[in-house]
Amino acid sequence: MAEPEFTALWPTNLMRITLPGAEQANPVLAELIERMDAGRDQMTTDYLSGNFFDFGHPAVGWLKSCVERAVVDYARGTGVDYPIDFSIQAWPNVNRFGDYHDLHNHPHSWLSGTYYVRVPSGEDAPPGREDRTPNAISFFDPRPQANMLAIRNDPQVDPEHRILPEAGQMLIWPAFLHHMVHVNLSREARISVSFNIVLRWRNEYLP
Structure with a gap:
């Protein structure tokens, strides 16, 4: 009997890299x-007010160049083997004790991502449930109820993929993907820089 062929249909690609x-x-x-943050009360939530990557600072310029390279690497890694023209909208996040981000995605963008500047260890978290994962980020299967009939060892069984990032890591994912950031339970602030990748449209992008 011939060996069967398997095709992974509609994969959702998540890129993770330490800079x-x-x-x-x-x-x-x-x-x-x-x-x-000290000069702007709503800096983390007012993400459309300016572009962090326009800030003239060497460290910001370093991060912008890393994101630009990572976007090209993401495109190549997912099969996009032609030049793409894009802009980056970036904003900083400061999450103190009790702060979190609700379930959301990023409309009108091609990719989204986050670079982690500081991620508290959580050793000073107050007592509580053992299943808490402070400062983690969760991504959710974009296909509703895809796991309804999954069985053990079926890769569709868990609709959530959870990552506890480390400082220096960058994540990039399709902007349509719903995600949430778990609560910070440390007295030390979690600091990150999030960004959207917006394509400047070309007819060459059409399938």
Whole structure:
């Protein structure tokens, strides 16, 4: 009997990378972002007010260049083997004790991503349930109820993929993908830079 062929239909690609130079850049970025946050009450939620990557600072320029390279790597890794023209909208996030981000996605964008400047260890979290995962990010299967008839060892069985990121890591995913950020239970702030990748349209993008 011939060997069967299997095709993974409609995969959702998530890219994860640790940036070289992060140990040197992160303390500088953290100080800069915390200084910006002190002057803007709603900096984290008012993400359309300016573009963080327009800020003229060497550490911000370093991060912008890393994101630009990562977007090209994501495209190549997912089979897009031609030049793409895009802009980046970036904003800093400061999440203190009790802060979190509800389930959401990022409309009008091609990709979304986050770079992690500081992720508290959570050792100072108050007592509570053992299944808590402070500062983790969860991604959810974009196909509703795809796991309804999944059985053990079926890759569709868990509709949630949860990651506890580390400082210096960057995640990039399709902007349509719903995700949420778990609550920070540390007295130390979680600091990150999120971004959207918006395509400048070309007819060459048409399938």
